Amino acid sequence: xxxxxxxxxxxxxxxxxxxxxxxxxxxxxxxxxxxxxxxxxxxxxxxxxxxxxxxxxxxxxxxxxxxxxxxxxxxxxxxxxxxxxxxxxxxxxxxxxxxxxxxxxxxxxxxxxxxxxxxxxxxxxxxxxxxxxxxxxxxxxxxxxxxxxxxxxxxxxxxxxxxxxxxxxxxxxxxxxxxxxxxxxxxxxxxxxxxxxxxxxxxxxxxxxxxxxxxxxxxxxxxxxxxxxxxxxxxxxxxxxx
Amino acid sequence: xxxxxxxxxxxxxxxxxxxxxxxxxxxxxxxxxxxxxxxxxxxxxxxxxxxxxxxxxxxxxxxxxxxxxxxxxxxxxxxxxxxxxxxxxxxxxxxxxxxxxxxxxxxxxxxxxxxxxxxxxxxxxxxxxxxxxxxxxxxxxxxxxxxxxxxxxxxxxxxxxxxx
Numbered sequence: 049x050x051x052x053x054x055x056x057x058x059x060x061x062x063x064x065x066x067x068x069x070x071x072x073x074x075x076x077x078x079x080x081x082x083x084x085x086x087x088x089x090x091x092x093x094x095x096x097x098x099x100x101x102x103x104x105x106x107x108x109x110x111x112x113x114x115x116x117x118x119x120x121x122x123x124x125x126x127x128x129x130x131x132x133x134x135x136x137x138x139x140x141x142x143x144x145x146x147x148x149x150x151x152x153x154x155x156x157x158x159x160x161x162x163x164x165x166x167x168x169x170x171x172x173x174x175x176x177x178x179x180x181x182x183x184x185x186x187x188x189x190x191x192x193x194x195x196x197x198x199x200x201x202x203x204x205x206x207x208x209x210x211x212x213x214x215x216x217x218x219x220x221x222x223x224x225x226x227x228x229x230x231x232x233x234x235x236x237x238x239x240x241x242x243x244x245x246x247x248x249x250x251x252x253x254x255x256x257x258x259x260x261x262x263x264x265x266x267x268x269x270x271x272x273x274x275x276x277x278x279x280x281x282x283x284x285x286x287x288x289x290x
Numbered sequence: 291x292x293x294x295x296x297x298x299x300x301x302x303x304x305x306x307x308x309x310x311x312x313x314x315x316x317x318x319x320x321x322x323x324x325x326x327x328x329x330x331x332x333x334x335x336x337x338x339x340x341x342x343x344x345x346x347x348x349x350x351x352x353x354x355x356x357x358x359x360x361x362x363x364x365x366x367x368x369x370x371x372x373x374x375x376x377x378x379x380x381x382x383x384x385x386x387x388x389x390x391x392x393x394x395x396x397x398x399x400x401x402x403x404x405x406x407x408x409x410x411x412x413x414x415x416x417x418x419x420x421x422x423x424x425x426x427x428x429x430x431x432x433x434x435x436x437x438x439x440x441x442x443x444x445x446x447x448x449x450x451x452x453x454x
Contacts, residue, residue: 081438085430092434095340099369163369167339170372170454174429 051217052158053104054120055227058263059149060100061121064111065271066142067093068278072129082132085178089139092171096164103160112282116275117265124207126262126271133186133193134200139179141208144240145233146172152228161226180244187248198250205253210260212237292360297323297330304354307346308433311389314347318377321368330355333366335373337454338434375454390417392439392450416441417448426450 049057070090077083101107124142129135150172153165186197212230214222221227245252261267281288301323304314314320314334322333332351336344348365355363375394383393392414413422421443429452431438436449 081428081430084432085428088430088434091340091342092338093340095336095338099339159370163372164339166372167336167369171339178429 049104051220052226054217055221056100056161057104057110058120058122060097060104060110061119062125062142063093063100064097065119065121065274066125067091067097068274069126069129070135073135078132086135089175089178092168092175096168096171099164100161103164108282112279116267116272119267119271119275120263120265122207122210123259123262123266123268123271124204124210126268126274127204127207128270130200130203131196132182133197134203136179136182136186137197137201138204139175140183140241140244141204142211143172143176143179144244145208145211145237147176148233148236148240149228152233156227157225176240183244183250184248187245187250194249197248201245201250202253206255206257207259209255209258210262213260213263215263292325292328292330294323294325297325297332297355297360300354300358301332301351304347304350307343307350309386309389309391311385312382314351316379316382316385318373318375318379318382319347328360329362329364330360331364331366333368335368337373341434373454375451378451386451387417390448391436392417392448394451394453396453414439414450416444416446418446419444424448 067090070086070093073086074083077086097111098107101110104110124138127138147169150165150169153161154169156162156165183197183201186193188194189197212234214230218227218230222229242252259268298315301320302313302315304320306312306314306317306319309317317337319334319337320332321335322331324331324333332355334344334347334351344367348367351365352363355361376396378394386393395414414424415422416424416439419441421441423442424439425442426437427440427447428438431449435451435454437452438447439450440447
């Protein structure tokens with residue numbers, strides 16, 4: 049796989065896996081509007097995933113027939129949803145990152161990435177706005193909602209740091225004007241999310257622990273269950289369509 | 291000899307599968323038509339990345355053209371430049387409003403503002419009673435391209451085709 053394909057697949061996997069994970073809220077959200085919102089966000093992510101995966105190979109083959117170590121999403125995308133506060137904490141951290149990522153990639157030297165990013169940046173802005181309003185509402189809410197919002201945030205925070213890792217693939221593509229530079233993204237991301245957390249009266253977590261490995265196929269335990277659910281139909285009935 | 295104008299005339303009848311009062315041309319989904327001898331290339335662009343109507347739109351285009359005897363058709367999907375509601379025709383906006391969906395306002399396009407929490411507060415006109423005393427209930431509604439609003443005057447909920 050070329051560095052460009054590797055990079056494209058990483059972001060495609062990010063969108064695919066978080067989109068799939070969010071679908072677990074279907075019919076389980078705190079209110080009907082929230083079901084619709086979370087599944088709309090999942091649908092946007094799935095749309096971006098399809099475009100990105102198709103630039104690397106056959107989208108169905110990549111989504112349904114790869115084994116766990118071949119997936120290169122960051123681990124934050126696969127984490128269990130937990131309670132609604134934790135889901136919103138993750139969405140804030142991920143959408144805050146994706147708005148900046150897509151903004152940068154919309155002027156990528158690679159036309160394929162730029163095309164996907166130019167559309168996704170507008171959608172991610174809605175996702176961020178949605179997560180922002182919930183994080184503030186729950187963080188600056190009751191004692192119970194504040195405590196659970198903070199606990200969810202503390203859980204997912206260390207995983208967000210993986211989004212800003214640079215390896216040879218990223219570094220070489222940044223030099224060619226293709227990839228977004230993580231060193232530029234990280235401080236902008238911190239500014240975005242810290243502003244929201246302050247408004248939400250939440251503490252900004254600090255963590256020396258930086259989980260890593262997602263980009264190279266190392267995943268957490270909940271990921272296997274997600275894949276099993278996503279893939280079992282195609283694996284049981286290869287080529288099934290309806 | 292097939293002309294672009296003839297093909298466009300047929301495509302002008304192809305409706306959006308989710309909001310059938312408007313056509314794909316009204317929405318700005320139809321980007322280009324080229325004819326080379328008998329070969330027709332129709333270029334379309336999705337509204338939102340995950341728009342589930344794209345496959346159906348593609349099939350509707352092919353079958354509308356086939357019904358006129360044009361079989362040599364390729365429907366091409368492009369992402370760039372990214373679709374914006376500024377491409378929606380005046381006719382399309384009017385038809386949406388008559389159907390009960392508040393049409394998008396001009397975005398002025400250009401770079402997207404990524405400011406935080408800009409809950410839509412500029413009052414939209416209620417498509418039922420015309421009142422401007424309306425509020426947004428949810429950014430996300432029955433389809434990716436719409437948000438859910440409520441009119442505080444007539445108490446009716448309504449969809450808004452988001453400014454995008």
